[in-house]
Amino acid sequence: MASSALIETWSLYAVGSVIILSRMFVRWRMIGFRGFKPDDYIIVLSWATYTVMTVAAHIVGGLGDLHALTLEQRKNLTDEEAASYIYGTQWFCAGVATYVLFIWTLKFNMLFLYQRVVRGLWVEKFIKPVMVMLGVTLVAIFLILFCACRPYSRMWVVYPDQGSICKPQSVLNMIPALVMNIITDVCIMAIPAPVVLPLQTTIWKRVGLLVLFGAGLFIMIAAILRVTMVLVEKNGATAAIWSCREDFVAIVVGQAILIRPMFSSNFWSGNYGSHNKGYKSSGPSKNSANLGASFEMGAKRSKKDPFSVTAALASVNGDGDSTEDIINHSSGRNFHTIYVESAERRDRNYERI
Known part of the structure; x- marks a missing residue:
C-alpha cells in the first residue's frame, strides 16, 4: 500500500508534468519549433531533472538513507541491509543535486521569458546581471556539494562515520544553497514588480496578480521550512514533501502566463x-x-x-x-x-x- 507521502509526490509530479507539456504545446502551436527561444529548451532540462528528482524521492522513501541511522545501527547492519542503504543514500545525493539544478533551471527559464515580456521597458536592464548572478550561485552550490567531502564516495560509507560534512543534509550543503536560493528569488520577483504592480484592472485580476506574487513567497517559505525540518527537527520525510510542494508551485508560477492562451x-x-x-x-x-x-x-x-x-x-x-x-x-x-x-x-x- 503506497504511503500518503508517495501518493502526493507522484500526484504533484503528474500535474506538474502536464503543466510543462501544456506550456510546450502552446509554444509549438503559436510559434512552431523554429520560433523557440532559450526558455523553451531550458524547460525540457527542467522536466528531465524534475523526473530524476521524483524518482530519487521515491527510492529514498522506500529504502531510507544511511544518515538517518545512528552510528550503532550502521555498525550492526548486515551486508544486504548496508547495500540497500548505500543505494538509497546514493539516490539521496542525486536528489539533492537535481533539486538544485531543477530550481535554477526554472529561474533561468523565468528570466529568458522576462526578456520578451519587458522588452523596451527600463526594467529590462536588470535581467542580464541577475542571469550572471544565477550562473555564479549555481556553480558555487555545486562546488560546495561535490568538493567539500572528498572523495565524494565517503557520502555513503557505512562505518565509521565520515564526519558532519560528508552527508547530503549537512549544514554546509543546505544553508548556503538556501541563502542563495532566496536572494535570487527576490531579485527575480523584483524585476517585473515595477511594471506589474501599477496595473489598473479589475479586482479579480488584481487578486490573480497577488496570487502569483504570493506563490513566489510560498516558494521561499517552503525552502526555509525544508531546511529547518532537516537541520532542526531532523524530519527528512516531511522535508521531502515540502520540497515537492515547492517544486510544484515553482512550475505553476513560471508557466502560468504561457499556458493561459489554452483557455482562449x-x-x-x-x-x-x-x-x-x-x-x-x-x-x-x-x-x-x-x-x-x-x-x-x-x-x-x-x-x-x-x-x-x-x-x-x-x-x-x-x-x-x-x-x-x-x-x-x-x-x-x-x-x-x-x-x-x-x-x-x-x-x-x-x-x-
Whole structure:
C-alpha cells in the first residue's frame, strides 16, 4: 500500500508534468519549433531533472538513507541491509543535486521569458546581471556539494562515520544553497514588480496578480521550512514533501502566463496572439495608427512570438482591454511609444534575418 507521502509526490509530479507539456504545446502551436527561444529548451532540462528528482524521492522513501541511522545501527547492519542503504543514500545525493539544478533551471527559464515580456521597458536592464548572478550561485552550490567531502564516495560509507560534512543534509550543503536560493528569488520577483504592480484592472485580476506574487513567497517559505525540518527537527520525510510542494508551485508560477492562451477560443481557432484581436484604443493617439500597423505586420508573419510587452501585459488584463489603459503613465513615456519603438527594432532585426 503506497504511503500518503508517495501518493502526493507522484500526484504533484503528474500535474506538474502536464503543466510543462501544456506550456510546450502552446509554444509549438503559436510559434512552431523554429520560433523557440532559450526558455523553451531550458524547460525540457527542467522536466528531465524534475523526473530524476521524483524518482530519487521515491527510492529514498522506500529504502531510507544511511544518515538517518545512528552510528550503532550502521555498525550492526548486515551486508544486504548496508547495500540497500548505500543505494538509497546514493539516490539521496542525486536528489539533492537535481533539486538544485531543477530550481535554477526554472529561474533561468523565468528570466529568458522576462526578456520578451519587458522588452523596451527600463526594467529590462536588470535581467542580464541577475542571469550572471544565477550562473555564479549555481556553480558555487555545486562546488560546495561535490568538493567539500572528498572523495565524494565517503557520502555513503557505512562505518565509521565520515564526519558532519560528508552527508547530503549537512549544514554546509543546505544553508548556503538556501541563502542563495532566496536572494535570487527576490531579485527575480523584483524585476517585473515595477511594471506589474501599477496595473489598473479589475479586482479579480488584481487578486490573480497577488496570487502569483504570493506563490513566489510560498516558494521561499517552503525552502526555509525544508531546511529547518532537516537541520532542526531532523524530519527528512516531511522535508521531502515540502520540497515537492515547492517544486510544484515553482512550475505553476513560471508557466502560468504561457499556458493561459489554452483557455482562449482564439487559440484553438488559430487566431490567438498575432492579431491581438481584442485590442482597442482608449482614445485618439498619433501613435495608434503606427501601433495598428505594427499589429497588422505581425499578423502577416506566420507564427510570430506573441509574448511581447503588449501581449504579455494584455494577457493579464484580459483580451478586451487596452494595454494603454492598464499601464500607469506616471513613469513619463507613453506606452504606445515604448511599444512601437521596440516593435520597430524587432522588425529591423527580422528583416536582417
